[in-house]
Structure formats: structure tokens, C-alpha cells
Amino acid sequence: MIEFRGVSKYYGDFRALDNISFTVEEGKVCVLIGPSGCGKSTTLRLINRMIEPSAGEILVDGKNVRSVRSERLRRGVGYVIQNVGLLPHMTVEQNVSIVPRLLGWDDRKMHERSDELLDLVGLAPEQYREKFPHQLSGGEAQRIGVARALAANPPILLMDEPFGAVDPLNREALQGEFTSIQRKLRKTVVFVTHDLDEAIRVADSVVLMQAGSIVQQDTPERLLAYPKNQFVRDFVGSDRALKRLSRFIVHDHMHTPSMLRARQRLSKEDIETRMEERYFWVVDENGYLRGWTDLKESVPEEEVRVYMTQIKPIEVGINEFASMRDALSRMMGQGIKEVPVLDNRWRMVGAITLHDVETITEKGDFSW
Amino acid sequence: MTAAGADGRNSAGTAAKSRVKSIIRFGAAGALLVLGLLFIFDRAFLGWILHALFPSIKEVVYPRATLPQLLGAHLVLVGVSSVAAAAVGIPLGIFVTRRSGRDFLPLVQDLSSLAQTFPPVAVLALAVPALGFGFKPAIAALFLYSILPVINNTISGLRSVPALVLDASRGMGMTPVQILFYSELPLAARVIAAGVRTSVVINVGTATVGAVAGAGGLGVPIVGGLVRDNTAFVLEGALTAAFLALTADWLLSRLERLFYAPQRDMAHRG
Numbered sequence: 112m113i114e115f116r117g118v119s120k121y122y123g124d125f126r127a128l129d130n131i132s133f134t135v136e137e138g139k140v141c142v143l144i145g146p147s148g149c150g151k152s153t154t155l156r157l158i159n160r161m162i163e164p165s166a167g168e169i170l171v172d173g174k175n176v177r178s179v180r181s182e183r184l185r186r187g188v189g190y191v192i193q194n195v196g197l198l199p200h201m202t203v204e205q206n207v208s209i210v211p212r213l214l215g216w217d218d219r220k221m222h223e224r225s226d227e228l229l230d231l232v233g234l235a236p237e238q239y240r241e242k243f244p245h246q247l248s249g250g251e252a253q254r255i256g257v258a259r260a261l262a263a264n265p266p267i268l269l270m271d272e273p274f275g276a277v278d279p280l281n282r283e284a285l286q287g288e289f290t291s292i293q294r295k296l297r298k299t300v301v302f303v304t305h306d307l308d309e310a311i312r313v314a315d316s317v318v319l320m321q322a323g324s325i326v327q328q329d330t331p332e333r334l335l336a337y338p339k340n341q342f343v344r345d346f347v348g349s350d351r352a353l354k355r356l357s358r359f360i361v362h363d364h365m366h367t368p369s370m371l372r373a374r375q376r377l378s379k380e381d382i383e384t385r386m387e388e389r390y391f392w393v394v395d396e397n398g399y400l401r402g403w404t405d406l407k408e409s410v411p412e413e414e415v416r417v418y419m420t421q422i423k424p425i426e427v428g429i430n431e432f433a434s435m436r437d438a439l440s441r442m443m444g445q446g447i448k449e450v451p452v453l454d455n456r457w458r459m460v461g462a463i464t465l466h467d468v469e470t471i472t473e474k475g476d477f478s479w
Numbered sequence: 480m481t482a483a484g485a486d487g488r489n490s491a492g493t494a495a496k497s498r499v500k501s502i503i504r505f506g507a508a509g510a511l512l513v514l515g516l517l518f519i520f521d522r523a524f525l526g527w528i529l530h531a532l533f534p535s536i537k538e539v540v541y542p543r544a545t546l547p548q549l550l551g552a553h554l555v556l557v558g559v560s561s562v563a564a565a566a567v568g569i570p571l572g573i574f575v576t577r578r579s580g581r582d583f584l585p586l587v588q589d590l591s592s593l594a595q596t597f598p599p600v601a602v603l604a605l606a607v608p609a610l611g612f613g614f615k616p617a618i619a620a621l622f623l624y625s626i627l628p629v630i631n632n633t634i635s636g637l638r639s640v641p642a643l644v645l646d647a648s649r650g651m652g653m654t655p656v657q658i659l660f661y662s663e664l665p666l667a668a669r670v671i672a673a674g675v676r677t678s679v680v681i682n683v684g685t686a687t688v689g690a691v692a693g694a695g696g697l698g699v700p701i702v703g704g705l706v707r708d709n710t711a712f713v714l715e716g717a718l719t720a721a722f723l724a725l726t727a728d729w730l731l732s733r734l735e736r737l738f739y740a741p742q743r744d745m746a747h748r749g
Contacts, residue, residue, distance in 0.1 A: 161650060186652030196647030200665045200739035209661075210651050245742035259651075 112137045113158060113267065113299060118167035120153055120323075127153050129323040130167070135316075137266075138297040142310040145320035145346075151303045154320070155269050158301060159188045171267065186210055189260030189298070193272040195252045197244040203229070203255055204240040210263045228258035233288060233455060250281040257289070261296070268298045274309065286312055287432035290360060307347060311335070312357040312434055319343060331358055352472060356436035359471055361429060365452045365461030368392050373401050373416040382409050392451055393419045398458035400424040400451050428453040431460055435471060438463045508729070515722040519546045529711045539711040541700035546719060553696035553723065556614075556686045560621035561679045568626045568678075569671060572633025573659070584634070591630045594623040599685050603692045617689030617696075624685055625678035632674025636667030639741075668738035676731035683724040687716065697723070 113135040120128040128150045135141040143151035156162045157169055160181040169176045176184055197206050207228055208221040216224075226236040232254040244252060253274060260268055273289075274282045286309060293300065293313075304310055310317050311331045318328045327339040335351045338344040347354065371377075371391045385391070386406055393402045393415055402419040410418050428451040429441050441450050442465060452461040517524045522540065529539035541549075568591075574580040575587050599620045606616035640663050648662040664671075690698025697716045704712025 159650060161646070182652045182654050184652075185650060190647070190650035192643070192647060192650065194643055196641075196643040196650075198644055198648070198662055198666075199641075199742065209653075213652055213657070243742070 112170075112172060113141075113301065114170040114173075115154070115157075116168050116170065118154075118157065118164045118169060120150070120157070120162065121165045126323050128157075128164075131320075131323075131325050132167075133318055133325060133328050135299060135301055137299050139315035140293060140300040140302055140313055141316050141318060142302045142304060142314035143318050143320060144304055144307065144310045145326075147305060148322075149320040150323040151305075151318075151320050152271055155271050155301055155303050158267070158269055159185045159190060161185075186213055186263065187265050187267070189262075189265045189268040191256050191260045191268070191270040191273045193275045195244075195256040195276075197247075197252055197255060197259070199244050201243075202240065203242050203244075203247075206244070206255060207259045207262050209259065214263055224262060225258075228261055229255075231261070231292060232258045234258075248281075249277045250285060253277055253281075253285060254288070257292070261298075266299060268300045270300060270302045272303055272305070275304070275306075282309070283433065283437060284430065287360075287430055287434075289313060291432045308354060308357050308436075311354050319346065331355075353436060353439075356439060356468065356471065357434045359435040360431075361433050361435060361438050361452055361461075361463055362431040364435060364467050364471065365431065365463050366467070368449070368451065368459070368462035370394055370459065371404065371415045372396065373414065373419070375415045376412055377409065377415065379411045382406050382411060390449075392459060392462070394459050400428055400453065400457070400459040424451070424453060424457055424459075427451060428457075428459070429463070430455065435463070435468055439465075439468050442468075511722075511725075515719075515726070518722070519550060519719055522546075525715070529715060532714070533711045536709060536711050538709070539715075541703060541712045541715055543703075544699060546715065549695070549697050549699055549716070550719060550723070552694075553683075553686055553698075553720070556617055556621065556689055556694060556696050557679065557682045557723075557727075560618050560625060560686070561675070561682050563618070563622045564626045564629050564678050564682075565675050567622075568629030568674070569633050572630045572671075573637065576634055576637045577655075587630060588634070591627040595627040597623070599624050599688050600691065603688065607692055612693045614694050616692045617686070617694035620692075621682050621685055621689070625682050628674045628677040628681070629671075630674075632677070633667070633671050636670030636674075637663055639670065640666045665739055666741075669735055669740055672731070672735040672738060676728060676735065679731060680724050680728050683720060683727055687720055 115131055115133050117130050117132055118128060119126065119130050131150075131154065133141075143154055145151050153162060157164055158171070158176065160176055163177075197203075198209070201209075204222070204225045207225045208216075211221045211224060225240065229236040229239055234251060234254055239247075239251070239255075244255075247255065253276075256273065260270075274285045277285065290313060302310075302313060314331050316328060317331050317334050319326045319334065321342060327334060327343050329337070332355065334343070335347055335355050338347055369385075369388045369391045371393050373393050373395045377385075389406050391404050391406065392400060393404055395401050400422070401416070402421040404415060404419040408418050409415075427441075427445055427447070429438050431452050431454055438450050442448065449462050449464045451459050452463055454460045518528065519525075522545065525546065526540045529536075533539055571587055575584040602620035602623055603616050606619045610616045610619060644662055644666065645658065648658045653661060686694075686696050687698035687701055689696050690702040697720045700712040700716035704710060704714075704716070
């Protein structure tokens with residue numbers, strides 16, 4: 112648990128932070144958000160003592176951070192920054208192993224840990240280990256940044272606009288992956304961003320800041336539903352209902368889809384009994400999405416693939432860790448009522464319908 | 480820029496073209512190397528060349544010392560002064576870029592530039608009364624004259640390390656010394672090495688002046704030739720010094736390539 116108690120930071124006469132107090136629960140993601148210059152990055156950097164406070168104290172698990180030597184403190188706190196900051200003269204593996212090396216791990220343990228982490232962030236170790244940072248794309252470098260921060264398995268992760276420098280498409284993928292990793296690891300995360308959608312999506316609690324003070328700390332749901340004042344209302348904007356959808360992960364709301372296999376043969380009776388559902392997704396023997404079919408056009412005793420309509424999964428499908436908002440916009444964009452859900456290896460694992468989206472919006476515990 | 484300019488990104492045509500270029504360049508370098516070595520180590524070849532160039536001069540080869548002897552003395556002069564310049568200049572450059580030494584930065588930069596504005600002959604003239612005749616004043620002059628590029632390159636190399644890299648290094652829990660050795664020096668090494676190379680090349684040329692103070696080296700036939708109005712002697716020393724400068728420059732720039740060079744990277748254009 113991280114606790115700020117009456118923390119202030121002055122630069123000369125300028126009050127970067129003015130007497131802020133808040134707590135971050137263990138295993139939760141706390142997002143610091145606000146317009147630039149509001150003090151969110153300063154707040155984050157106080158935790159690993161990259162900056163020292165002018166007044167007040169910061170406690171980690173009840174212990175003042177200043178009671179530990181700063182270098183030792185930092186080795187126990189994962190740190191991810193915007194633009195990654197990978198050391199350009201080191202390979203991916205060497206970068207990931209920096210903190211373990213500082214902690215004196217032996218070579219074999221470091222090597223194994225590095226492979227394990229590359230797997231975790233979805234990059235094949237044998238392909239990426241020996242690469243240098245300049246050979247990586249923005250998204251890949253950012254994944255390595257996250258792997259590096261997790262290397263020594265720190266209980267706390269500090270992320271300063273970690274996905275700020277990647278393009279929107281990649282950012283969504285990274286947010287999805289972050290969510291799935293966080294579900295596994297349950298780190299205590301402090302996450303700085305200026306992107307409200309990102310905050311709504313990854314946060315357990317949001318700390319909204321303005322000019323060095325906290326305006327509102329709440330769950331994303333409550334921040335959207337009950338903005339405390341005009342500033343918050345303006346900040347969250349008028350599309351609050353849509354933003355709220357970013358909270359929900361497709362994986363948690365998908366249902367088992369109506370699927371047929373490409374090489375399956377249906378008899379006349381089969382087709383008749385299924386006619387009520389009529390539309391089916393078609394997958395191949397490995398579970399990869401290949402297309403869809405309308406049973407009205409079916410040919411009895413022929414393989415399903417003969418009469419299926421081919422589609423490109425990447426255009427139609429959506430990742431299981433994408434948000435319901437992404438699913439909705441995919442429905443709108445493609446003009447379909449049901450979106451196939453794919454896992455990280457592009458296998459079809461479920462589907463999301465417009466009805467599923469409606470269920471969420473209806474379930475809100477407050478009026479909009 | 481380099482002889483081996485053919486890397487994977489080039490298309491087949493340019494790759495072939497640059498291969499031809501590099502063969503020509505390699506051949507020229509090889510020929511120059513053979514000629515230079517013959518010139519220095521084969522006294523008969525040396526005499527033949529100089530005689531062909533200056534048919535009117537009776538004694539074309541400097542008689543009091545052989546070229547290998549002179550070259551040896553010259554190398555000692557250059558080696559000692561360059562090692563001293565690097566041994567002092569690099570730590571000094573590191574010191575003035577630290578938090579504790581930042582106040583000294585302008586002073587060190589001014590002093591080292593000032594040292595280079597002094598003509599080496601003037602430094603010799605001043606140093607001889609203090610240090611006596613011979614080796615020592617020459618070393619002092621060369622040291623002062625060549626420390627500037629080392630200091631300047633160390634400073635600019637260390638300054639070129641991206642702030643982001645420093646922030647990440649500190650954030651991961653490196654101590655200031657670890658940041659210096661794991662992040663800053665590896666990234667600045669190439670620029671620092673270029674400074675050392677410049678300093679060595681300057682010294683190879685400037686060390687000929689050492690002969691005036693009796694320090695020996697390739698300046699001896701040059702000074703002797705000037706005194707006796709024998710252009711062949713002058714050329715003997717000057718050509719060898721030029722050959723040495725080229726060789727040193729080539730060898731050291733090869734060594735530099737072992738260090739990290741900044742890459743055009745796609746990932747971190749902010």
C-alpha cells in the first residue's frame with residue numbers, strides 16, 4: 112500500500128504540489144490524471160524518490176520511503192517511462208536484466224527470467240532477446256520497457272505515461288495487454304496519463320489533479336457518474352456513457368458464439384434444426400476464424416467452407432482484452448451486430464453482440 | 480564515410496558499386512602502406528627515391544640517425560604525451576560534467592582552449608628554462624597542446640547521452656558511479672575515442688617541433704635539413720611523419736568502431 116500524507120513540493124515560489132493526501136490500495140491500479148503541469152508526474156516520481164518532497168511524507172507499506180537508501184528503494188520499484196528509455200547500447204535481454212544484475216543475480220537466473228518476461232509481454236524470446244532497441248517498433252520497445260520494470264518482480268510498478276508515445280492502435284493493444292498482465296500479477300500500480308479513456312480503462316481508482324491539488328479521487332465509475340464540480344464535469348466530457356464502456360473488458364462479457372467448422376458437413380436435418388440461429392461463424396480445424404455463413408444458402412452434405420463468406424479476422428474480430436467500447440465501435444464500423452472475439456493468437460474464443468453492450472449500459476447503478 | 484559502406488539496406492546495384500569502391504580504397508591503402516614501410520625500413524629504397532626527387536643534392540639521406548631510430552623516438556614522444564593527455568583529459572571531462580564539478584566546467588574549457596592557442600614552439604621556449612633541454616619540455620608542450628580535443632570530446636560525448644537514458648538508469652536504482660560506467664561512458668565512448676584520435680594525430684605532427692628542444696624524433700632531419708638547406712632531409716622527416724599520422728588515424732578510427740554508435744531508431748523519436 113502506498114500512502115501520501117500532506118505532501119507538498121515547492122520549486123522556489125512555485126507550488127508544484129500543495130498538501131496532497133491519498134492512498135493506493137495493494138494490488139490496485141491508481142491512475143493520476145489531469146492537465147499538463149498539474150503535478151501528476153511529480154507525484155509519481157516522489158514515490159521512488161526521483162524527487163524529494165518539500166513537506167509531508169510518503170509511506171510504502173507503512174514505512175517512510177526516506178528511511179531506505181534511494182538506490183535500494185528504486186531497485187524494488189518497477190519504473191516505466193514514456194519513450195521507454197531503453198539503454199541503446201544494450202540488447203533486449205541485457206536491458207531486461209539491468210535490475211537483476213544490480214541485485215547480483217547469477218547469469219542463468221537472469222537469462223531464464225528474461226525469457227519468461229518476454230513471453231509474458233508477448234514477444235518471442237528467441238526472436239527478440241538479441242535485438243537492440245533501435246531494431247524495435249514503438250510498441251515492441253514499450254513492451255520491453257514493461258518487461259524490464261517487472262524483472263525483479265517488484266510489488267510496486269510506477270508507470271509515467273507508458274503508452275503516450277505509441278500510435279492509437281498500438282496503444283489500445285498495449286492497454287489490453289497491460290490489463291491482462293495486471294490480472295495475473297496483481298501489482299500495486301501508480302499510472303500517470305493525460306488520456307481519460309486510458310485512465311477509465313485501466314484504473315481501479317482515479318486521482319484527478321489540477322494545479323498541484325487533488326480535485327477528486329474515486330473509482331472510474333463514480334468519477335463519470337458523480338463529477339464533483341464543474342472542472343471534473345468538463346474534464347470527463349459529455350460522452351460519459353460511452354467512456355464508461357471502456358471500463359469493461361470484452362473477455363468478461365462475451366458469450367459462446369454459434370460456430371461451425373470449415374470442413375464440417377451438415378445434413379438437411381442439421382440445417383433445419385439450426386435454421387433458427389441462421390448465421391454462423393466458421394472456424395478452421397485450429398480454431399482460426401475463416402468466415403461466416405448463412406444457412407439459408409447452405410448446401411446439404413457439402414463442406415461448410417463451400418458456401419461460407421470469407422472475412423479477414425483482423426478487420427472484423429476484436430481481441431478478448433479489448434474494451435466493450437472498442438467492440439461497440441467495431442460493430443458500428445463494420446455494420447454488424449455481433450463481433451467475433453479472438454485471443455492473442457487470433458483464435459476465435461467468443462462473440463460480443465449489441466445486446467451485450469446494452470446489458471452493461473442498463474446495469475449502471477445510477478441514472479445517466 | 481567508411482570503407483565498408485555496404486550494409487543490408489543498400490540495393491543490389493549500390494552494394495556492387497560500393498564493393499568496387501571499397502576494393503579500390505583498400506588497394507590504394509595497401510599500396511600506400513607498402514610504399515611507406517619500404518621508405519622507412521629500406522635505406523636503399525629511401526636513397527633511391529630521394530635521389531630521384533633531388534638529383535642535384537649529393538647527400539639525400541639524413542646520415543646521423545636511421546629512420547627507424549627517429550621513428551621510434553617520435554613514437555615515444557607521441558605515445559607518452561597522448562597517453563598523458565587522455566589520462567588527464569578524460570577524468571577531467573568526467574569531473575566537470577558531474578554535479579560536484581559543474582562549477583569548474585567553464586574554467587576547464589577556457590584553460591584547455593587557451594593551451595591550444597599557444598604555439599607549441601612558444602611553450603617549448605618557456606618550458607626549456609624550467610625543465611631543461613630534451614624530452615621533458617617537448618612532452619609538456621605536446622601534452623598541453625593536445626589535451627583540448629580530449630576534454631572537449633569527453634564533455635560533449637557525455638552530454639550527448641539522452642536525458643531519458645539517465646532518468647531510466649537512475650529510476651532503476653543505479654548509483655551515480657553505476658550510471659557513469661553502465662550508461663554514460665559506453666554511450667559516450669565513441670566520441671571520446673574520436674577526441675583521443677584527434678589528439679594523437681595532432682601530436683604526430685606537432686612532435687616534430689620537439690627536435691628544436693633536442694627531444695629527437697622525426698623533427699631531427701627536418702630541422703637538420705632546414706639548417707643545412709637540404710630539402711631532401713626535410714622531406715625524409717616530413718613524409719614519414721605524414722605517413723605515421725595517416726596510419727595512426729586509420730588504426731584509431733578502426734578501434735573507434737568497436738564502440739557504440741548512435742542509431743537512427745524508429746522507436747524513440749519523440
